[in-house]
Amino acid sequence: MRALALVCRKGGVGKSAIATNLAAALSSRDHRVMLCDLDPQAASTVGLGVDYTAASPTLDEVFQGEASLADALVVTRHGVDVAPACPGMARTENALLQEPGRERILLKALVPLVDQYDWVIIDTPPSLATFTLNALVAADFLAIPAIPEFPSVEAVAHTLETIQLVVERELNPELRTLGVIANKHDTRTKTTAEVLRRIEALGVAVFETTIRKAVAVTNAYAFGEPVLSFDPKHPVADEFRSLTEEVLSHA
């Protein structure tokens, strides 16, 4: 089992879109894939067609110590097993603030499943609090999505600082940052190039593959499908496939 977390303090950068499409692409390459949705907004849960109101238990019960991760998994027709999130998790995250060892809950929950999955893709909320910390502790690799807007630079910098702390405090000394994924990429704008230049100046690698802005991504989401199955011939689907190749080559 290898675990990859999509992390960025900023919302709307494509963590969930990339998590769902990467998971689907890995599955189509015959990897056994689980997606853990640690964001109470449940975007990647919904994006893979899972109705969290009908799911029980969810990761909420797993984080409360009331269910195992295996019990929470929902099999989807996209070849990805989903550990669903739900809005109630926001309350649970606050309640966990007093719990010692709260940052290792996901890591421990994954242990019984290490031989059953090749990949775990972890989607995280747009914050660097307990759930994201759990992702950083459980992951082998992480990638940071960014979009061509200037606040992305600051968000990447802040995210990198948190990752540094996780490594330095020995919460996960082996954690490897694969790099920044340039999402909603638009080669026609100067802002795109300038934002990427500033991100590279932070000393972080940037994936060679960029993901264009394409309405197909949002449409696929509305149908609870990865764009890879919703519109497999779309150029953006090709980009998600080459992103997956790049992840596999780095990992």
Ligand SMILES: Nc1ncnc2c1ncn2[C@@H]1O[C@H](COP(=O)(O)OP(=O)(O)O)[C@@H](O)[C@H]1O
């Ligand atoms: N490459 C893309 N092209 C067009 N829309 C995108 C793309 N990536 C993400 N989106 C859309 O942008 C919004 C935010 O993306 P999302 O993956 O939910 O971000 P995050 O998880 O970082 O908050 C969603 O509506 C999503 O469908």
Ligand SMILES: [Mg+2]
């Ligand atoms: Mg999200």
